[in-house]
Amino acid sequence: MAIKKFETAVSTISGSSFPNFREMTRDVKIDAAYRSRYVKSMLVSLVSEPFRWVENWKYGEVVKNTQITKDPVFILGHWRSGTTYLHNLLSQDLEMAYVTTYQSVFPNQLLSSRWLFRSLMSAKMPKRRPADNVELNADYPQEEEFALGDMNPYSLYNFWYFPKHTQEYFDKFIKLKGFSKAEQQRWKNDYELFVKKTLVNQATSSRFLSKNPPHTGRVPQLLELFPNAKFIYIYRNPISVFLSTFNFFTKTIPPLKFQDITDLEMEDNILYVYEQMLRKYESDKAMIPAGNLIELKYEDFEHEPLVNLEHIYQQLNLPNFNITKDRFVKYIDSQNKFKVNKHQISDEKIEKIYRHLGFAMEQYQYSVPDDIEILATKGVTS
Numbered sequence: 001m002a003i004k005k006f007e008t009a010v011s012t013i014s015g016s017s018f019p020n021f022r023e024m025t026r027d028v029k030i031d032a033a034y035r036s037r038y039v040k041s042m043l044v045s046l047v048s049e050p051f052r053w054v055e056n057w058k059y060g061e062v063v064k065n066t067q068i069t070k071d072p073v074f075i076l077g078h079w080r081s082g083t084t085y086l087h088n089l090l091s092q093d094l095e096m097a098y099v100t101t102y103q104s105v106f107p108n109q110l111l112s113s114r115w116l117f118r119s120l121m122s123a124k125m126p127k128r129r130p131a132d133n134v135e136l137n138a139d140y141p142q143e144e145e146f147a148l149g150d151m152n153p154y155s156l157y158n159f160w161y162f163p164k165h166t167q168e169y170f171d172k173f174i175k176l177k178g179f180s181k182a183e184q185q186r187w188k189n190d191y192e193l194f195v196k197k198t199l200v201n202q203a204t205s206s207r208f209l210s211k212n213p214p215h216t217g218r219v220p221q222l223l224e225l226f227p228n229a230k231f232i233y234i235y236r237n238p239i240s241v242f243l244s245t246f247n248f249f250t251k252t253i254p255p256l257k258f259q260d261i262t263d264l265e266m267e268d269n270i271l272y273v274y275e276q277m278l279r280k281y282e283s284d285k286a287m288i289p290a291g292n293l294i295e296l297k298y299e300d301f302e303h304e305p306l307v308n309l310e311h312i313y314q315q316l317n318l319p320n321f322n323i324t325k326d327r328f329v330k331y332i333d334s335q336n337k338f339k340v341n342k343h344q345i346s347d348e349k350i351e352k353i354y355r356h357l358g359f360a361m362e363q364y365q366y367s368v369p370d371d372i373e374i375l376a377t378k379g380v381t382s
Contacts, residue, residue, distance in 0.1 A: 011037055011256045013161055014044035015105040016150040017052055021045040024153040025258075028162045034258045052108040059111045059200070066196040070095075072208040072226050073316070076216040076281065077234040078274055080244035082298035083143075085335070086234055087211035089309060091141045092327040093320050097198050097205035099147065102138040107147035107194060110201055143212040147194060154179070154187045156214040159269070160253055163261040166269040170276060174217040188225055217277045219284040230316040231288055233281065236298035237366045238274070238357040239350070243343040245270050267349075271356040278360050292316065297364070305332050344373045 013021065021042060030038045073090070077083045091098045103110050149155030156173050159166040171177045176184065195208045215222060222229055249266060261269075285293060294315045301308045306328060313321035321328075350368060354361065361367070368374065 009037060009040075009255050010044055011041045011161060011258070012105050012146055013150070013256075014041040015048070015107070015109075015146075016045050017108050018042075018045045018049045020150065020153055024149070024158060024161075028165065028258075030258045031260055033260070038258050048106075048109055048113075051113040055109055055112040059197075063193060063196050063200055066199055068192075068195060068199065068208065068226075070207040071228045071230055072195065072210060073230045073232065073318070074215055074222060075209075075211040075232050075234065076219075077213065077236075078216065078241055078245070078277060079213050080241050080248060081236040082234045082301060083211050083213060085305075086232065086296075086301065087141050087143075087209070089305065089328060089331055090209055092331050093318075093324045095205055095207050095320050096209040097202040097207060098141040098209045098211075099144045099198055100139050100201070101142040103198065103201060104142040104144060104146045105150070107150050107197065110197060141209075141211065144194065144210060145212050145214050148187075148191065151190045151194065152186055154183060160256045161258050163253055163257055163266070163269065164259050167272050170217075170273050174214060175276065175280065184221070188221060192225055213277075217280040217284075219281065219287060223287055228289065228292065230318070231285075231293045232296060232312060232316070233285070233293065234296045234298055234301065235360075235364055237369050238360050238364075239345070239353055239366070239372065240343075240369050242270060242274065242353055242357070243345060243372070245274070247343070267352075271353065275356040275360075278357070282363075342371065342373075344375055346375045346377045348377045350374065 013024065016024065025038070025042075073096070075083050075087055075090070087098070090096055102114070106113075145155055145157040146160075149157045154173050156169050158169050162169075172179050198208055199206070216233070219231070246267060249270065250263070253261070253266075294312055296308060296312070306325075309328060310321055312318070
């Protein structure tokens with residue numbers, strides 16, 4: 001009974017506008033096991049549509065006329081590279097206007113219907129993220145790709161719902177293959193409005209702070225919108241990242257998906273996206289103006305977060321490190337008991353990772369981590 005309930009839960013796509021929901025799901029297959037979830041999600045999207053109209057009527061001009069007066073800060077890096085920790089830490093700076101978990105699911109009803117949708121979301125969401133035990137709250141910082149996918153159909157995070165199309169989504173929405181100029185312009189227009197809505201939502205904060213792994217492959221688009229934006233790129237041992245990402249996706253995708261996917265397909269998708277994302281970032285980062293990019297090794301940041309955070313503020317010429325220092329220390333201290341997951345990996349899988357990410361292992365000077373147990377498979381017969 002518990003499994004059946006899990007399988008028919010409403011997906012986060014339910015926060016989409018109804019026209020966008022129809023557009024996103026028009027040409028993709030819904031597996032039979034998830035048709036109930038699909039219908040429930042569609043009904044929530046349909047029921048919430050009048051609230052979107054009210055939002056646009058009441059706040060449309062306010063959002064449109066909001067000025068982005070300070071250069072945004074973008075945290076880049078693949079999933080499981082330390083982006084969440086860095087994001088939560090930087091969010092302690094009261095100048096930073098960040099996307100909340102509530103906003104990431106209901107961007108179209110953010111301002112006018114918060115009293116209803118936030119309450120419903122808070123009642124339904126778990127207290128901790130199942131994949132890694134990170135604490136969850138509707139008002140905590142969150143990445144914005146889910147929200148962008150609820151505003152238009154051009155989101156890499158469509159793969160959470162339709163994982164069989166992961167590589168196709170990456171090629172179109174990140175590498176821009178078959179992504180028309182008109183579609184690209186619509187995405188940029190929506191994203192600029194989304195940033196403004198975040199600033200309106202957090203009226204006491206004045207600088208937009210983003211943590212969104214797909215942005216690692218969108219440096220050119222972000223610079224078109226915000227030419228003097230600040231970037232923090234955080235990287236981690238690719239083997240640890242792959243294993244942690246696989247664990248995270250296999251626990252996060254099931255309650256969201258409308259399609260089944262095998263573990264092998266999941267592995268291949270992760271390695272494809274990871275390799276292509278890193279290669280694109282390395283190709284594009286020279287476009288970032290001098291002084292506006294800092295690259296940070298996760299292991300160094302984890303060891304001395306406050307020291308590295310001060311370096312970030314100095315390098316990017318951000319103003320509030322000293323006045324926020326006590327808040328930073330308090331948050332760092334609150335994370336001291338957090339335990340990371342332990343992993344095992346076969347030697348064959350190590351070789352597979354190196355085929356895709358050996359260039360990154362070499363460039364970032366990593367080897368197989370000491371805390372990962374390697375299981376020998378060569379020479380083993382059934």
